[in-house]
Structures are given as C-alpha cells and as structure tokens.
Amino acid sequence: MAPAGRPATTRFPLPHPGYRGAVTVDEHSREITRSPTTFHWGRYEVVTSGGEIVALEPDPADPDPSPIGPGVAEADRAPYRITRPMVREGWLTGSGTRGGDRFVAVRWERALDLTARELDRVRTRHGNAAIYGGSYGWGSAGRFHHPQSQIHRFLAMAGGYTASVNSYSQAAMEVVLPHVIGGGPRSLEERGPSWPEIVDHAELVVSFGGLAAKNAQMVPGGPSRHTQVSWQRAAAGAGVRFVNVSPVRADTEPDLRARWVPIRPATDTALMLALCHVLLTEDLADTDFARRCCVGFDRFRDYVLGTADGCAKDAEWAAAITDIPAGDIRDLARQIAAHRTVINLAWSIQRQDHGEQPYWAGIALAALSGSFGRPGGGPAAGLGIAETGVRGHWSIAALPQPPNPVSPAMPVARIADVLLHPGATIDYNGARLTCPDIRLVYWAGGNPFHHHQDLGRLARAWQRPDTVIVHEAWWNANARHADIVLPVATPLEREDLALGSSDTTITAMHRAAAPPADVPTDHRVFAALAERLGFAERFTEGRTERQWVRELYERTRTRLAASNVDLPDFERFWTDGSASLPEREMRHDGGAFAALRADPDAHPIATPSGRVELVSDTVAGFGYPDCPGMPVWLEPAEWLGAAGAARHPLHLVSNQPRTRLHSQYDGARASREAKVAGREPVDLHPDDARARGIADGDVVRIHNDRGACLAGARLTDAVRPGVVVLATGAWYDPDADGLDRHGNPNVLTRDAGTSRLAQGPTPGTTLVEVSPAGPDPAPVRAFEPPEIVETEPAPGHHGPAHHCPAHGAGNHGAGEKR
Secondary structure: OOOOOOOOOOOOOOOOOOOOOOOOOOOOOEEEEEEEEOOEEOOOOOOEEEEEEEEEEEEOOOOOOOOOOHHOOOOOOOOEEEEEEEEEEEHHHOHHHHHHHHEEEOOOHHHHHHHHHHHHHHHHHHHHEEEEOOOOOOOOOOOOOOOHHHHHHHHOOOOOOOEOOOOOHHHHHHHHHHHHHHHOOHHHHHHHHOOOHHHHHOOEEEEEEEHHHHHHHOOOOOOOOOOOHHHHHHHHOOOOOEEEOOOOOHHOHHHHOOOEEOOOOOOOOHHHHHHHHHHHHOOOOOOOHHHHOOOOHHHHHHHOOOOOOOOOOOOOHHHHHHHHHHHHHHHHHHHHHHEEEEEOOOOOOEEEOOOHHHHHHHHHHHHHOOOOOOOEEEEEEEOOOOOOOOOOOOOOOOOOOOOOOOOOOOHHHHHHHHHOOOEEEEEEEEEEEOOOOOOEEEEEEOHHHHOOHHHHHHHHHHOOOOOOEEEEOOHHHHOOOEEEEEEEOOOOHHEEEOOOOOEEEEEOOOOOOOOOOOEEEEEEEHHHHHHOOOOOHHHHHOOOHHHHHHHHHHHHHHHHHOOOOOOHHHHHHHHHHHEEOOOOOOOOOOOHHHHHOOOOOOOOOOOOOOOEEOOHHHHHHHHOOOOOOOOOOOOOOOOOOOOOHHHHOOHHHHHHHOHHHHHHHOOOHHHHHOOOOOOEEEEEEEHHHHHHOOOOOOOOEEOOOOOOEEEEEEEEEEEHHHHEEEOOOOOOOOHHHHHHEEOOHHOOOOOOOOOOOOOEEEOOOOOOEEOOOOOOOOOOOOOOOOOOOOOOOOOHHHHHHHHHHHHHOOOHOOOOOO
C-alpha cells in the first residue's frame, strides 16, 4: 500500500474512443454520430457531435417512450457533478457532522489508500459483519456495470459484509406470499393472469392501488418497447371494465373509463373483508374452490362473519372504516361474483402498517370470487408496473457472485434500527436477528436518503458508523452524508449490455461520451481497491471491462442456445447495437392455479399444505400479534380514523414520481420542469386548500411530529378530500433546523416495520398537516455542491497518518469510543 504522502500515480485510462462498425465516437471532429444505449426507462439513440451529447432520441420502435430520457445527458455535465475524489474534512479531524461539513479534494491515490486502509482496519478489528454493503441496484441498466453486483462481488471477496434482504417496493409481498401461495418472492407476478389472458377472457379488473401509467415507464434493464398501457387499452377495447380502488383518480388512465372508488388510505384490507362478507352471506362465494383448493376456509369464514369475535365484517362495518358507502361495497362484491374478475394488488398497498394484510386478504377475496385459477381471472400483483403480464421472460448473464461469508442479511428497511441499536434483536419471518455493530457503510448504487423513511432519524443513525464510503456521480444527499466520496462514470460514459425483464431486445450500450478527466467506473475503483487488498486477479479474472461485457454476452448466448435461440456473435451484436429475441408467448389457460383448481392433489402448489393457505399454521406459529396466521383488519398506527387525525388531519400519499426514476435525474429537464415554485408539487383537494387559505402555486409547509418540508401546491379534484399526494424523489435538502426545503416526503414518513413478519417499510401510514409557508420561503439548495477546500488539515493537527485507521466520526469524536 502506498505511503500516505506519496504523489498520486493511480490513473484510470478511458475506454478506447473508437467503435467497430457503423457507430463511432470521434471526440475531435464535429461529425454527427449515433450510438445505442438503454436506461431503466427505455432504449435510446444517443446523438453526439464532436464527442459531446446533443440529444437522446427514443427508439423509433417504442410506441410509448418515457419523457425522462431526453434530459438525462445534461446531468452528466451539471454543476453538481462530482469530478474528483472527496474526503469529509471533519472525518479527517475526528469532528464535525455528516451532512453539514466541508469536503477536501484529494488525489485518487490518497482516496484509494484511505478507503483500503479503513476497510482493512474494520474487518481486522471488528470482523466483516461490521461492514454494511449498501446498494439498491438502480445505478445502471447494464448487466456488467450494475453497481449492486460490483459492490457485492468486491465485498464478498474482501471477506464478507452485512447484506440486506427484500426491497422497499415489495417487502411485505415478498415475505407473506410464499406462505400463502408458495413459490418465490414474486410468485404472484409470475403466476397471475397475463394481459393476453385478460384481453381474451376477463370481464372485470378490480385494482387495489390502481394501474398508474407513470409506473409503466421502467423495468430493471429497461424496456425497448413500452406496451403496458397499450395492453390496458386493448382490454378496455375488448369490453373489460376497470375499477380503481385508490384515493387518487389518476391511478388509472382516462381511456380505461374506470370506476373510481376513492377509498380512505390504508383501509384496503377492511374493504376486501367486507367484499368477502357479501359473497358469503349472499351465497355468491366459490366455496367449492375454497374448500378443495385452500386450507383454513372455515376459520377465515368465521372471522369474516363475526362468529369468532362477535364483529361481522359486513358492508356497514367497512363503510365506517373505508368511507365507501355500504351500498357501493355490496354492488362491487356482486359485480366481482358475476364476472371473470382480476383482483389486482398494486405494490403501493403493502407499504403501510400491517402491509402483509391487504395482500393476504386479496388472495382470500380472489379465492371466493369464482375466478381463481380460471383464464383471465384470479389474483395479480403489480399489473400496471412496467411490463408485468405483457410477455414471457428471458434472462441475461450477470457478473458472477461468490458466496458472502457473513450472515444473516438484515431487512432492507431496517437499516436505521441496525445502525442505532447494535446488539438489539429484530423479529423477521420466524427468525430473530441480532443487529451487528456496523462500523463502516460502503454504498454504491441507490440513495438511502431517497428511499428510507423518517430521514431525520436516518440522518441521526448515519452518524453512528466510523466511516461511510460512497460511489456517486452527483452531489446528492448520499454523497453529502459520506466521509469518502469516490466519483464514478455514468451509464453514458461506459460500455455494457442490457436486457429488460420481459423484453426481447438485448442492447449494446456503447460509450457515448467521455467522463470527466480521471473519473473511472465503479469496476475500476473496486479493481484498484482489490489490488491494494490483495485479490485483484480474483476480482477482475484478468479481464478488461470490454472483455467482461463480451463474456456476459457469450454466456447469455450459450444459455439461450439451449432454448433454441440463436444469437449473433459478439462482434456482430456490438456493431449492430442490438440483438432480437423471439417473443415468449404468455399463457392463456390460467397456469399453475388452473391446474390446482382442476386437481389439487395432483397439482399441489409449494405451500406446506399444497393448497392456498387462507390460514397459515406456520405464520400463526410465529406468534406475532401484528401479523396473525390469517388476513385480519388491524388498525394502522396512523390513519384518518385515528385520534391523531385531530392534529394532523391529512393523509400523505407518497407515490412514485412521473418525471424521474425514484430520485435519479431530479435535476434533469423532465423533473425540473414539473416543479412548482422550484419545489416538488403536492396535490391537494380544492376543499382542503380553501380551508387552509392555500392557492394553486403557493409554497406550503407540510409537517407532523417527525419533520417538515416545503412544497408547491397544486390543486386538483383528482385526489379525495383529506388526502395530499407528494411524490418521492425530490433531493433531500434540509436546513440547519431540519426543514426540507425541496419537498422530500420521507422527512414525514414513519420508520417502522410493516410487522414482525416482513419488516417492510410503512410510508403509507403517515398523517400530516399543510399550511401556507408564508413570505420568503427558504430557497432550494439541493443542487448546490457543498463547500470544497483544496488543502487537507495540517498533519500535526489531525494526524491522519497516525489516527485515520482508528478515528471516530460524527457525534462520537476521535477514537473508537461510542
């Protein structure tokens, strides 16, 4: 390892500027050139002139391209781009606070030495479980430069790390459904009705949480063609009727002419139980399927009818909870029973207190509906998300992953608990996990200060580790809260290949432009660190980045040849810019659930009973009071029917944005142009705005006991009264008092698990109040880089050479005392 004072020698040579074939990047001429690329929201041609990107044009074959892409390139040259390695000044001196310090620009040799030494110190003194490997995987659509694959491969080879399990999007579903219907975490997405089935056979789609078109923009790996909304319209054209059960009318496309059921947020389970009550009491329930193909029907029926607890879950009972008239509930139940019906469960309805319950109750409702296991009917998950239910799935090779020697993985949404309470235990899916003492957080890909809840609490938790290391291209909150910031190239600045889930085009991602001078890829950073730590050959396997891209393509080619799919050789693929795969036809026969319906003994599903478990003895055996062994109504910690609504009388819906992917490219054109007064827009019903003296376009303050943020008011009757909608993803921009100036809803949301079963996130359980911000609201500073200094503190003052490997950080000062 190089001495601390040695001049920088590490260099990251850029990929070669020329490409074989028709597509060429020439950084000296002004020739217009075109090169293919893919983002998670679609396939584009990158138009360059003289090595500079001048436009991103959607693939002409895409019938419904996302508006996000055209503004992406400007972010690569934005003033908030990070172009040099940075070290937090307070980390060097053993003082200061993450998120509020200046940064010191250092040379690559220095940054890599500091990073390698700190990794080695932590794993040697505290064990590899003290290293948390953070990544959320959305940093690139490419399979080689997928940041999650890169960091996990590197840390596993370095001896292991504490990993995470499940996702913020689907945690409750991923854990509860395997107990109920068997299979993997996304078994319902894979086995639910496809859109071709729905067009041919369905008559009614009842969607809890809607089918918002904005969510159809993106998939991991990127879609070459956006066809989700076209399939929805085709279903409507075929006579399928839609019901949108959501507090937001815009959660379905206007062309679907959906019936809007403006439910009170977080009460979907109560509505589902009442629908089951109507089916049972009016002799409309498919009791044959429920008895033959399910277990626990009698116990579930007794609960719904009130035999067990004296409380019938009837339409009147649910009307008081959901704010939906009892007559409308009965009518909807009768419509479900009378038609081939899809019960679609959007991802959003699980991100709330007791989020396992609406998914379990949705399965029960489908089981009684008469459509479970019949073509074009039964339960579905996430219809409307990207290309779900559109076509079959091909897979593409990924960067090989060695086993991680450290276990167990911690639930992803419990990261603040893990950091704040080392040694504490967390109940999770029948296990009891002990929180490790995390001393170092290493993050590459994703932004925890976007997707985590209660950001004030997360910011406090973020002060606990000794060191936080981040790979990042821009000065977002993740970088601002780090100690060592290693700048990396963006997808337009590197080579890769991509295939979107349920897509039929493998795209060659050509390097369209050079990154800023001496800015490497994630892979090159990890390779340089692996060299310092002694496993570079094992990490790179002796391959260059281009050779890795070729290797992954050839592995994919070999894999698909076994399915009689003939792909061109790599040279032809790279020159052409893409390779086409055949369509994988979606079934039209109801799939595995149809086989279950026909003969449950001959065709069991992968549950302990081989049947749909309306009651799970396994889950009941865990003894969790917040998630018993069958679907029940459990009152949320915060909702409009709670006592807390007197102080905070509005329910916050923090949904996915239309103009960016999560928080990515918040400063780019599509997101920037959608702002109101430079802030994230918040939708309010005109009646709620009028009662508070708020006009359209006003800057407002949204607040509760956890935090507050500023946003731009947008009045609309497309949200039900009592509800405000503030999309996620505005870059976190707190002032000295913690007020977020930009409109990030996660300063308001609740950081608690869905239940002891899944420990998923609960942003949908949030009450707030909204008021005018008053004159001269604080200006947004989210896109201004932090203060940067060019000289490290004097060696005699901070002594990084003698204490850097054992310094403290944040609130606990120098040394390792905590």
